[in-house]
Amino acid sequence: MFYFDPLYFVFALPPMLLGLWAQFRVKSAFKKYSQIRTQSGINGAEAARRILDRGGISSSQVKVEATRGMLSDHYDPRHKALRLSEDVYSLSSIASVGVAAHEAGHALQDKTGYAPLQIRSIMVPAVSIGSNVGPILFMAGMFLAGTLGTTLAWAGIALFGSTALFALVTLPVEFDASRRAKELLVSQGIVSRAEMQGVNAVLDAAALTYVAAAAQAIMQLVYFLSIMNRRD
Template identity: 45%
Template sequence: MLLAAYRYGGYGFYFDPTYFLVVIGLLLSLWASSVVNSTFNKYSKVRCMSNLSGAEAARKVLDSCGLYNVSIEHISGKLTDHYDPRSKVLRLSDSTYASRSVAAVCVAAHECGHAIQDQKQYGPLVLRSTLVPLANFGSTAAWPVFILGLIMSLRPLVMAGIVLFTLAVLFQLVTLPVEFNASARAIKVLESTGMLGSTEIDGAKKVLRAAAMTYVASLAASVLQLLRLIILAGGRRDRD
């Protein structure tokens, strides 16, 4: 994308300094991804003393909360685990489903935390679900609308692009309390049921904190992108 690195000025193309905001966001995301992978890999080698697999632990957590209607499925991939509130299905990845590690058990319990949130109609989760279609549309349409507005010098289109991208940022902001709360619920259940011992709980907390950092980094990167849009829009207004 031309605007990613350069802007068109009265005397040709020149370097766009706002591109550094993108680079910073990318570096934050890469750092967070590296931390979560290294932490998960470390504790995926630590066998759970209860000898439970991720799937078995998930079933115990769900049953202990009366969520007998939530089924568990195996999906491919690493850390692609998620809970689908529409079909009431907990999907656990290759790295979680059959593994009997501390990492697998805590990741499975975290996803159960989302099922518990769904059961209790946890406010931020309900809000996030409501924002999904708006956020998807906003993240897809924001840049095309924004660039079209710059090319045609139509400020309403430029502002529309910023508003659309703001919807995606808002979705990521709402995601933070949802993820932190799911982790807190997971740790509480793992402790109360004795599925993880005290030393294992420490490892589980480290895995979940590392995973949470990926959401924080993603939000920071998106905020930087939003700031970049605002700066670019301001620069065009000054030239106009």
């Protein structure tokens, strides 16, 4: 059956290993620089608030909130909330202010109408369907013969393709947020230029996880297409 195809590992293994390496780097860098206090003594919540205020985003427009879970930090454009994990929110560490500044960068993107962020937000409903339903339709199509099977398989590929496209659109969004974060942390006096080594280590490792996710989605899509090519 196609899902035991050894060729699958040719497509899946390299991006999976890259993803594991990226996750290791993120956890390792975050753990290391969570133990190094910023010279300014500013914690993650204060860093995010200072960046937002300087960017013309008041507390009534975007709230900075604490949320549970390790590295569960994110910006919610629908509810205009910047949610930081408890360690990032409360600790005055290089890692904490780096992550907080990155999420504040997303809020600034939202305020300025950054196109890739808007596109990604629009794609969310389709991606939530495509990532789950797409592979199911594809597998169903593989089990069925004739025109119906082919149609279902291509429909699954099209739906899953939205996941790969979403992963690609995510890359400039994340890279730009990190770029903004790095510039603002120094210009706002939150970290020194010497401390930026730690910020770079944390944010660059986090960026690699998004590269790995994009590689995984693209290679999965290419694998589906290769199956269809062999079937034809």
